[in-house]
Amino acid sequence: MKHDVQMALLDRMVELRKRGRDQRANGGISHLSLDPYTNQEILDRELETVFSDCPFVAGHVDRVRKPGQYMLSDWNHQPYVVVRGNDGVLRAFMNTCRHRGAPLVERERDEPLRAFVCPFHGWTYGLDGALSGMPCAFAFPGINKQDLGLKELPVTESTGLVWVHPKEDGPLAPIEDLGCFSEDFEHFALDRYVRYKKTVTEKKANWKLLIQLNLEGYHVAAVHRNTLAKGYGGFLDHDAEGAHLRILAAKAHLMDSVRMPKEETNLLDFVQLLYFLFPNTIIIINEHAFSMLRFFPVAPDRTLYSYELVYLPDRYGGESGQQSLRNRFIYGGVVIGDEDFAMAEKVQRNLHNGVNDTHMLGQEEQLVLFFHESVNKWIGSGPSGQGTR
Ligand code: FES
Ligand SMILES: [Fe+2]
Incomplete structure (x- = not known):
């Protein structure tokens, strides 16, 4: 001030x-x-x-300064994960797999993430949210991986605080x-x-x-x-x-x-x-x-x-x-x-x-x-x- x-x-x-x-x-x-x-x-x-x-404060920016660092929602009602990408961009995703809805990350740890790997059947997403791999991909003929990226939420960092909007197209x-x-x-x-x-x-x-x-x-x-x-x-x-x-x-x-x-x-x-x-x-x-x-x-x-x-x-x-x-x-x-x-x-x-x-x-x-x-x-x-x- x-x-x-x-x-x-x-x-x-x-x-x-x-x-x-x-x-x-x-x-x-x-x-x-x-x-x-x-x-x-x-x-x-x-x-x-x-x-x-x-829009709401998701936390202090200290948790997400480096690539792969992330912060999780404390609240099941809005299960998001905020992550710093390898490109330095901060993104927020719904912490929910696009296959059958399992949470992708369950606990906040200090080690940075390299990718999101779903603990249910192993679908893998990049830190940019794109679906990058799935075991036994032949079992899903005809699907378009590009349509199955993680649901993204608006996020921004401002004066040390990370802000998220709970709606995909919400103003921030x-x-x-x-x-x-x-x-x-x-x-x-x-x-x-x-x-x-x-x-x-x-x-x-x-x-x-x-x-x-x-x-x-x-x-x-x-x-x-x-x-x-x-x-x-x-x-x-x-x-x-x-x-x-x-x-x-x-x-x-x-x-x-x-x-x-x-x-x-x-x-x-x-x-x-x-x-x-x-x-x-x-x-x-x-x-x-x-x-x-x-x-x-x-x-x-x-x-x-x-x-x-x-x-x-x-x-x-x-x-x-x-x-x-x-x-x-x-x-x-x-x-x-x-x-x-x-x-x-x-x-x-x-x-x-x-x-x-x-x-x-x-x-x-x-x-x-x-x-x-x-x-x-x-x-x-x-x-x-x-x-x-
Ligand atoms: S629910 Fe995530 S891979 Fe099946
Ligand atoms: Fe008081």
Whole structure:
């Protein structure tokens, strides 16, 4: 993020604090229907629209820098494989054999691929997706191999992130799509980072319930009372680019920035910065390391959660560097996993007990409504909340 943008955002945060305004709220109190957390038909609609029509972040580019390197989808609903070809071109294919549908690659390994060899009957595809061989080819008289290449999906790399569109002819333009946020990513030079580790676990809560914990700071004092709360300055600010959000969380010592010479001031020293990339990715930016959280619905009350940490290698050299990465990974996992998502799972369990017909959102929680409204625009349903604005 450019320094002048950093300083403008910091000034804005300081002004908000001075005015005693907790958050640039989007309105008054609103009430969210509980159906979007429990209803299978709504999830089906989300899968048909949000998760079929929106480009999404497949991962960090570090996994696919060299020919043969690849990354796999974490989610059976969209089984793709992204691979760097011998010609240096990045391609994405459905990870499904054209003979009888077996998955071609089942596990992400460090060794690069030389070809896709189907484990069922041995059909072979080049890294460009072309069918190059089949055992006992005489058993398939008259077929045209050229018609049997892997199904390709649009893919692009941009500012360190790999983007895929779930439809064969879907438009993919992340730079335009992210607006000024893509400039931020460029300045953070995310493409110079490397992956430390990634974990994928299943959470027993609706995907939106998990994501929205990152869209409000109201829960921090209670849920994170022994961890994040000590360093939290008590309010958020945000900017939107379409359905994407840049969220700034004040750190406790935000006002110390006022005494710093501007040239020496770094936004990240005073503000926790995170991005919500619609529909399902959160990127938390820290100095020299960032975390990527992605959420994939499996059922109305079950979600695959992928957590990945990437870092700048020159800043984490030697054993002490590795130790601090280990700590960062565990801390992120404990804070996010054990505190946030455990609460989401408890809320999910209470959705059916009849106590609440709706969930209430106060002024500090209005980005949750913004998120639900973004989803609803895609699925084409009515307003998700009833406001009192
Ligand atoms: S399903 Fe792949 S070769 Fe038969
Ligand atoms: Fe949280």
